[in-house]
Amino acid sequence: MADRRVVYELHVRPLFRELDRMHMLLVTNGDLDLWNYDSVRKYSTPPPAPRGRIGDNVSSGMPTEDTGGPWPREWVDVFNRWVDTQYGRLELATAETITARKFPSSDPGKVNLIIRVTGNLPSGPTYRVWVDFEFNRKAPFEFVVYQEAGGGSFIDNFDYSSDLPFSAPNTIQTIVVRDANGSHDVTVT
Numbered sequence: 001m002a003d004r005r006v007v008y009e010l011h012v013r014p015l016f017r018e019l020d021r022m023h024m025l026l027v028t029n030g031d032l033d034l035w036n037y038d039s040v041r042k043y044s045t046p047p048p049a050p051r052g053r054i055g056d057n058v059s060s061g062m063p064t065e066d067t068g069g070p071w072p073r074e075w076v077d078v079f080n081r082w083v084d085t086q087y088g089r090l091e092l093a094t095a096e097t098i099t100a101r102k103f104p105s106s107d108p109g110k111v112n113l114i115i116r117v118t119g120n121l122p123s124g125p126t127y128r129v130w131v132d133f134e135f136n137r138k139a140p141f142e143f144v145v146y147q148e149a150g151g152g153s154f155i156d157n158f159d160y161s162s163d164l165p166f167s168a169p170n171t172i173q174t175i176v177v178r179d180a181n182g183s184h185d186v187t188v189t
């Protein structure tokens, strides 16, 4: 089986803890944000770009011994593969319609939300499209619509409904969904 392409959002960002992020923001005066693609990429490029490079640091010394210690070898390998394969990342899909419908839940005070998104895809490869939680979100019901070329089975256009419902309080009225055109308030019906 071909190696799965390494992408920042799915395979690199989750390697960094909140503690790692916080410490590195402090040490670099806000310049290295481990939860930001561009920042991590900048600290992964060859010299003379930033003095300390993430790949070198996670092979020895980072995270520090007294805050959990360095990564296992397999994590370093994944990180290096991400660098060697040109810093893969997910794309945002372009939605034409976004709906959020609520259904009864067996959980008292809760409803189940099904989010459905349709739209067009660049022509050529097949795509995966899915709705994920926004990372590091400010409110509990912020979502993002990702697309990834080369996987999945959507061609030219997509019609995606969340496989499993999202559990939400029964008072929920709107959710936020971000796509390639920005963030949209979506009324729950």
Ligand code: HEM
Binding pocket: 015, 016, 019, 020, 023, 024, 027, 028, 034, 043, 050, 051, 052, 053, 054, 057, 058, 062, 063, 064, 067
């Ligand atoms: C996977 C997690 C981490 C990564 C990828 C990372 C990465 C880095 C990088 C690239 C530098 C060099 C920055 C520069 O030279 O401008 C650095 C320095 C530093 N980091 Fe981290 N770091 C991580 C976790 C941590 C944690 C958890 C701490 C503290 C508890 C920490 C403390 C420091 C300190 C004090 C320095 C500056 C002194 C030195 O270069 O040894 N780091 N780290």
